[in-house]
Amino acid sequence: MTTWLRGVLWVVWLASTFWLWHVGALGAGSALAAGMLSLVLLFWPGSAGRRRRSALQYVEMGKEPVSLR
Helix, strand or coil: CCHHHHHHHHHHHHHHHHHHHHCCCCCHHHHHHHHHHHHHHHCCCCCHHHHHHHCCCCCCCCCCCCCCC
16 A cells, blocks of 8 residues: 555544544544554555565675775
C-alpha cells in the first residue's frame, strides 16, 4: 500500500471515529483507543518483499576508498 493511500485511509479512519464519538455511538475511551490503533496501523511496515525490491542496492566496485591524508 502506498504512503499517500495509507494517509488517506488514516484520515478517513479518524474522521469516522470522530463522527461516531460526536453522535454518541462511541465513548471517549473507545474513541481514544481507536485513534491509538489507527496510529499503529498507519506506521505498520509494508511487506518484506516490497521492501527488499525497493531498497537501495550498492554495487561493489572492487576498490578501497581513497584516504584524505
